[in-house]
Amino acid sequence: MSRHSLREQLRSGFPGGSMTLNQLWVLQEIGAGRMPESADPEQKRRDHRKMIQAIDRLQKALNVNLLRAHSSPGASPAELLTPEGIELIDIVGRFFDDLDAFGQSHTHHGPNVRLASSTTLLHWLVLPSIREIQSLAADFGEPRQPEISFQQVEIDEVANGLSSHLFQYAVVREAPGLDVSLVAPEVEQTLEKTLGSWAAWSDDEFARFHKEAGTSWWGGAAHGHRRIAWVLGQYDYVLCMRQEFYERIVESSRLAGRSWRQDLPVALCTNHRKFANELRHLERSGGLRVAIRTDTWVESAQLALYGDFATIVPSIALHVHPELVPFTMQGLSLPSERVLMVLNPSILHTRTHRQMLCATAVGLAEALHRAAAKPGS
DSSP states (O other): OOOOOHHHHHHTTOTTOOOOHHHHHHHHHHHTTOOOOOSSHHHHHHHHHHHHHHHHHHHHHHTSOOBOTTOOTTOOHHHHBOHHHHHHHHHHHHHHHHHHHHHHHTSSOOOEEEEEEOHHHIIIIIGGGHHHHHHHHHTTOOSSOOEEEEEEOOGGGHHHHHHTTSOSEEEEEOOTTOOOEEOOOOTTOOHHHHHHHHHHSOHHHHHHHHHHHTOTTSSSSOGGGOOEEEEEEEEEEEEEEEHHHHHHHHHHHHHHTSOGGGGOEEEEEOOOTTTHHHHHHHHHHSOOEEEEEESSHHHHHHHHHHSSOEEEEETTHHHHOTTEEEEOOTTOOOOEEEEEEEEOGGGGGSHHHHHHHHHHHHHHHHHHHHHHHSOOO
16 A cells, blocks of 8 residues: 555645644754753653654654654754654755745845854854855845854854754864765866856756766765765964064063073963864973963964964964964974865755855855965064
């Protein structure tokens, strides 16, 4: 006996149980890891049970197992949902996005695009590049320009946010724990030309392209692991300070008969996951006199701008803060970081998102290229 289609079930009033928008939204909430939080354990248990009941009714309406048996209240989405449940999040995310796009297309508002980034990249790369991104988006000639919003996230939050479409794009540094499939530009194509072609195609043309190309990154994995990324460029870390502060330190050290490096107070961020140990080693063996420790590069830059300190920051900060001048110190070797544009490929079904991918990726790649080309002192 053939299974009744969703349209047939709607027509007959869902004999197996009703399906509601609220149930689909609950699925999104579970996929994003937003389970009930309450100081009262009994209230938390009741709220959790309501969510599970909503998904139970949804799976009965669809006749598909969405929940794993015997999952605990504190289970992660991957432990709570079956592979089919995780896959459905992808479909539901597109559904809500398409509804939003439909409403926006028939009002004076343009489509809303949410761009997430870490603190460092948001302050020194994404926000300073906004005019360039807007200009590139306007080149597509759409009657309503996208309304861009921003979200500050940690790398750990990227997976859940993309899975539930809390934001469409994430700009983050490459990290060992970030599970993504890197996508290279097409053969003999630049990133700009590849993404520009995608943005120019209709949705049907793009669907034919990825079907004929057989792109390995398009599908096959569970929704929660479907994250693709492009390398936009990289930045270095540099020792920097204000020029007048450097000259003052050099002069006072000369009068005292010492090397200026011995008298240089440094504000140092030692909270970086990737090379915190390297920075501590530099402190011990590289002659750095750490006067203040910070938790972020942004805090370190503020201290160098408004206090009498040198600091180590990503080189992209120097374009935003030209008052900070880079200097070299013998024996001081600092690493580089690659910047990734990460997204869930499911959003590429929509031309608006392909256009914003192109505008954002190209705009940020050009900004990183300019930063890398800046001569040091």
